[in-house]
Amino acid sequence: MSWTLRVVGILVILMGSLSAASNVFPKAAGMAELLQDARKGGISSVHVIYLSPMEAQARWGDGFMRSKEYTYRFDSLPEGRDSAEAFSRVLRGHFRDDGVDLVLDARDPLVGLGGVSLVVPVLYWRFIEVIWLKWMVLAAFVVGVGVMVTRKEGRAPSVGYWLAATCIGSGMLAYFWSEPHSLRRVDGSRGCNFGISGWGVFFRSVCWFGIALLAAFLVVSLRG
Known part of the structure; x- marks a missing residue:
């Protein structure tokens, strides 16, 4: 997947998270x-x-x-x-x-909020009100998972770590950032492209979860 598509995937998922947060709160x-x-x-x-x-x-x-x-x-x-x-x-x-x-x-836009949705935050895409954004977020996840399972090699020891991390939503953000090389390398170079352990996948997913949570907090607090 190209550098540009990975950046677009991150932006789409972040926009979806902010939209869902505004709707939930x-x-x-x-x-x-x-x-x-x-x-x-x-x-x-x-x-x-x-x-x-x-x-x-x-x-x-x-x-x-x-x-x-x-x-x-x-x-x-x-x-x-x-x-x-x-x-x-x-x-x-x-x-x-x-x-x-x-x-x-009489439709409640938050019907179904709770239960599994609270355990698997990726399900929050259902609470995005903007239809085109909802389907773009879903498409980003589908494409990301497709790339995960079809790529022959990656920095993590197993694709299973990324698939598990995807369940918290931010795992896909971490994947787009990290695989097959860090997005900081705009030219796509793979020099010093060190591997990522299972704990590394978890740490990156938690960091992106914190970024999304902070962005949602700022939007909810500062919106007009």
């Missing part, structure tokens, strides 16, 4: 911000989610780095005890007054 907002975003036309749909008979939540955003949520609490039990439907009626009234046409749906 949306920014808390209010009704005024929701209406303002709707007037600007930056969103096409709002997810209205049932939380309890007295509470419902709206989730919206551009799906990339600016996901937001607003929890609405009723003063009294809404008609039919369906807080999501009652909240949808409230939102439709506001949108109608502002001349905004938005689709409201």
Whole structure:
């Protein structure tokens, strides 16, 4: 795999990680911000989610780095005890007054979060809202695994170490960086291309996990 394709693979996976983090940890907002975003036309749909008979939540955003949520609490039990439907009626009234046409749906974008997803972070690609980015991330992993299993030799003692590391997502970042030689060698030279032990694969994967985690923390903390 060429130097350029490896760099693109790293950037795509990092972008996917940041997008998923923004979606999993949306920014808390209010009704005024929701209406303002709707007037600007930056969103096409709002997810209205049932939380309890007295509470419902709206989730919206551009799906990339600016996901937001607003929890609405009723003063009294809404008609039919369906807080999501009652909240949808409230939102439709506001949108109608502002001349905004938005689709409201009851789909929870984080349904399925938990269980195996918490143990195998690579599954977080499912929570990327931007469709083209979701499939680009999946394609990067598929191509990376394909190269792993078909390459006859590498710096690690066994391809199994890389396949295991891929389960934490950052293992693929470490693989793109390290195989068949470090990306620091832009010219592709293999001089002093020392091998990588099993622990070396683990260490590189953890380092890339830390980089992705730090980037996600900065994006979630500093987003507007």
